Amino acid sequence: xxxxxxxxxxxxxxxxxxxxxxxxxxxxxxxxxxxxxxxxxxxxxxxxxxxxxxxxxxxxxxxxxxxxxxxxxxxxxxxxxxxxxxxxxxxxxxxxxxxxxxxxxxxxxxxxxxxxxxxxxxxxxxxxxxxxxxxxxxxxxxxxxxxxxxxxxxxxxxxxxxxxxxxxxxxxxxxxxxxxxxxxxxxxxxxxxxxxxxxxxxxxxxxx
Ligand SMILES: Nc1ncnc2c1ncn2[C@@H]1O[C@H](COP(=O)(O)OP(=O)(O)OP(=O)(O)O)[C@@H](O)[C@H]1O
Numbered sequence: 001x002x003x004x005x006x007x008x009x010x011x012x013x014x015x016x017x018x019x020x021x022x023x024x025x026x027x028x029x030x031x032x033x034x035x036x037x038x039x040x041x042x043x044x045x046x047x048x049x050x051x052x053x054x055x056x057x058x059x060x061x062x063x064x065x066x067x068x069x070x071x072x073x074x075x076x077x078x079x080x081x082x083x084x085x086x087x088x089x090x091x092x093x094x095x096x097x098x099x100x101x102x103x104x105x106x107x108x109x110x111x112x113x114x115x116x117x118x119x120x121x122x123x124x125x126x127x128x129x130x131x132x133x134x135x136x137x138x139x140x141x142x143x144x145x146x147x148x149x150x151x152x153x154x155x156x157x158x159x160x161x162x163x164x165x166x167x168x169x170x171x172x173x174x175x176x177x178x179x180x181x182x183x184x185x186x187x188x189x190x191x192x193x194x195x196x197x198x199x200x201x202x203x204x205x206x207x208x
Contacts (some may be wrong), residue, residue: 001025002047002156002188007056009046016087017049019043019056022206024188026155029179032192033199034208040192043208044160047190048081049073062156078107082187084178086161088141089195090133096120097129103151112151119147122179139170143190150181157182159191163198175201176198 004024010016013107024030034040045051047058049065058066065076076085090099099114120126123143128136133144142162149157159178163171175198182189191198199205 001059001061002190003045003057003059005057005059007043007046007058009042009051010053010054010107011042014042016054017042019046019208021092022099022190023171024156024190024204026188027183027186029182029189029191029202029204031198031202031205032190032208033194033205035194038208040208041160044190044192047156048077048083048158050077062086071113073099075108078103079152080153080155082152082157084142084145084149084157084159086135087138087165088145088148090141090144092132092134094132095130096125096133096136099144099146103148107152109152115151116147119181120151123147139166139174142166142170143173146174146178146181147176153185153187155187157185157187157189159189161193161195162191164193164195168197171195172201176196 005021022030032040044055048122053066059063068076092127097116099112101111106110120129123146125140125143131143163174
């Protein structure tokens with residue numbers, strides 16, 4: 001479960017944000033919509049504690065994470081939050097498989113190649129595990145990005161514009177996989193986007 005209350009943030013005295021309260025229980029989904037520049041990425045980065053809120057609370061499970069120090073936030077994020085970006089960033093010199101198990105190392109866990117293989121099977125890129133990530137299409141890379149976010153079985157999955165660079169076919173495929181895998185883990189799935197195609201596939205929505 002992820003929940004926020006009175007969350008505020010400022011890049012500068014003239015660039016201030018007050019975000020609506022959100023709540024996304026375990027096994028549920030929430031779509032956060034907003035036009036360009038409304039602060040969607042800022043909001044998602046606050047939820048992931050990549051940015052420090054100016055005020056308000058963020059609760060994940062039983063923890064109020066808004067008061068965490070940067071090192072506590074990094075450790076919590078690596079273990080409990082799965083992040084998916086508009087265009088996934090990988091380590092170019094590593095294979096797809098090694099990019100996946102890197103998520104385990106970053107969370108201080110043992111490399112779980114079996115889990116990486118299972119996720120690759122479920123997300124349909126098992127035949128690409130030995131390749132470098134730049135040898136994959138954008139839709140395939142996005143599926144690898146989802147698998148990487150799931151490697152540590154996070155409580156919360158946060159996706160920033162996961163479909164905006166995909167064609168319709170890959171858009172709906174990626175969203176269905178994301179929802180299915182999130183439900184499989186019992187996680188909360190929060191997606192921020194300006195991609196109107198997603199309105200029809202997420203019943204709960206908040207507008208920024
Ligand atoms: N590091 C920063 N310093 C100052 N202002 C910033 C910074 N990052 C973003 N902003 C500004 O904050 C506002 C919100 O940015 P943000 O990226 O969160 O919007 P967004 O809704 O995700 O937009 P888009 O859909 O175009 O990605 C924008 O006006 C942006 O210029």
